[in-house]
Amino acid sequence: MSELLHFSEHTLQEAALLFMGAVYVTRLYWITRRKAGRERQAPTGTGSLDPKGSIVYSWANVAMPWSMESTRRKWFLYVQFVAFHLGVVAAIGLSFVIPYGPGILETPGVVPVLQIVIGAAFLVGVGRIIRRIASKYMRAISSPDDYFSLVLLTAWFAFAFLAVPNDTSGGEWPLLTFFLLTAFFLVYVPFSKISHYLYYPFTRYYLGKTLGRRGVYPVRKARQHAG
């Protein structure tokens, strides 16, 4: 392993992680300095969950495609969403496994499974780029950050796919590029839309709290017939 690759896998990643952590801590401090709106009213609605249950329901909403009309109707987009985010988890995991636990990759089946997951995410990423460019609606709501983040992630998947075997016999460039991209990501993410996962617990927490107290959550599915 070259010094550059070792530096990229360790020192660079650790520094980038520290930077991202520091930015996120500052961001969280900024958010929590704002007061949370208070709900004074008595609970309403029939069959409402207790507040904690509603919040858990809201957090789990993303894993319950049947709970929202949008995910029910656009099930193919939902499947893409799942594949894409599984790929993210796999690629992030890979960025830790290669430097700190490369032995895991020697377990039979791990490399192909990771490659399938990350490869699928790459294909979804390509599909998402096309959708964002081709759809009038998507173009209208997209900023340069939206395009850049998507292209960057998709490219990252591609190099993660190549990096999975952790094999430098054919050259270090796939691994090196993957880790350089990962480091760039860690620095860039807090300033881009990719940091949405930082806000998800908040938006979902408060929506769950409010709509649970008002008996809206869990949403009752629209029935076709009366009765």
Next chain:
Amino acid sequence: MNNSSRSYKAQRVIDRMDKKLNRQMLTSLLACVHCGMCTDACHYVLANPGDPTYAPSYKADQIRKFFKRHYDWTGRVLPWWVKAKSLYTDEELEELKDTVFGKCTNCRRCTLNCPMGVDYATFNRMARGLLVSVGIMPEGVAVVSKDQWEIGNQMGVLKEDYIDTLEWLSDELEEEFGDPRARIPIDLENANIVYSINPREVKYDPRTISDAARIFYLAGESWTMPSEGWDMTNFGLFSGDDDLGGAVGRRLFEKVSELGGKKLVISECGHGYRSTRCEAQNWAGWDVDFEMESSVITMLRYISEGRITVDKSKNQSPVTFHDSCNNARSCGLTEEPRQLLNLVVEDFREMYPNRAENYCCTGGGGAMSMSEYTPRRLKSAKIKADQLKATGAEYVCTSCHNCVDGLTDLIRHYKLGMKVTQLVNLVAEALVVPEVVAVPSVEIPEVAAAGVLAGHSVLVVDDEPDFVVYVSTLLEDNGAAVHRAFSGEEALRLAAEHQPDLITLDISMPGMSGQEVFERLREDKSLREVPICIITGQPELRKLIYDRPHRAPEGFLSKPIDEEQLILNVRKVLKIPHEKESPKTESSEAKKGV
């Protein structure tokens, strides 16, 4: 950024935004990933294919862009990278007004379909509030807000008119049941229930009040209606003005406390229920110490407790139910209306989708008061019209007065031939009156055969010939002698010549305007006592009349109008009680109901 190049109003909007950014609002503004999953959730999008400016995330970005420019790190350093842009001119504020008032009814359907939990409806309301704070809002919003601030209710109903209406309805009830206790108690202290209503009920639909009164009477309820602080609607919800919202809520809560009421019952109104039951306490910073419930729940309880008996065979026609957005998506009131409907109608048909997934009536969010957006609203109503049509029902029932107006308008526009009703009407129709309640046999007065308005003359003034013919025909069918005037000058001449009992007057007319006619009539010694009912297609112009230093008009109606509205209002203005009504209303048609 050069602050000196920014208009005063734009600067104030930006300054005031900071106060609005609580944790929920802040994270909702930060969290959107532009995934587009909300797009198809919006009825505006569905009715305007190919126009992305209606997409919820696009509309949200019109607010988000100046938030980002001032609060988001990337937006402050590299604004173009995240499409951040500050507000500089009053024209930009007007464009924002068009988006937040004219392209969204705050129905919250997109919120429930957002995987991230971004509550666009809430920050759209915030943006409305920011604009309102610098005087930028649709004219109708300004007029209604002013009425609610100054007069205490959103339709500018004067206290004497309100009390008059209740007394008139009480007389009818007393007559109907032959029982002096069958009246609407006003300001009764320590009652179990304080009943609050929508001013629309006083103005256009007093039958909903008398139907509720029948139910309370037959249930043997200890109830009252306050003489003041009775308006449970709250334009603060629509305008985003938390101060107005809090003031309106306080007015109501203070009255209930003053009367020692044990429970505040809110009549059927989606935004009124949401505002009063769920929001006003937050806006007013007031923890109320009494219970509040929707009249839907009250009626259901009366039936389940056996306090009233209903017979669903009295409502034979097919009925579908429209869930009000505020009830369903912000208050969880979806099952009780259905339980009640199944008890009082024979043929209840669900429209699809329903409950929290129902589409807006398109009149929500104060849209009915914003006449400048009417064509856009009616176009977007195609989605609702298709939903209604697919049910094959004759009646659409809804627990919201705003929805009643929105649905009535779209049913007329799309020629669906359906009728709109409310649960209180259906329950009242289905009531089984116990024998112990003496109901007098109905004598047919001589005058009834000639029509309820027989013996009264009405001067109809409007520059639209079709409208004059329409109104005249309705009045003549009900027995009135009608004179027609197509201009202000002609109106004054005919008024002097015939001394009518009532004048219906349009505001916007070429030549001498309705405002001028109104002033001239009020200044004329021989005509100043003649009651006037304004009928206008531009309700935002009514301040031209109401701001005059003259006695206010006795009646006010917004076009379009229907027969029931018109006759009810004319009877109210002319103080014609029910006994003059034709027997069909007393015995057959009204009781047959739907």
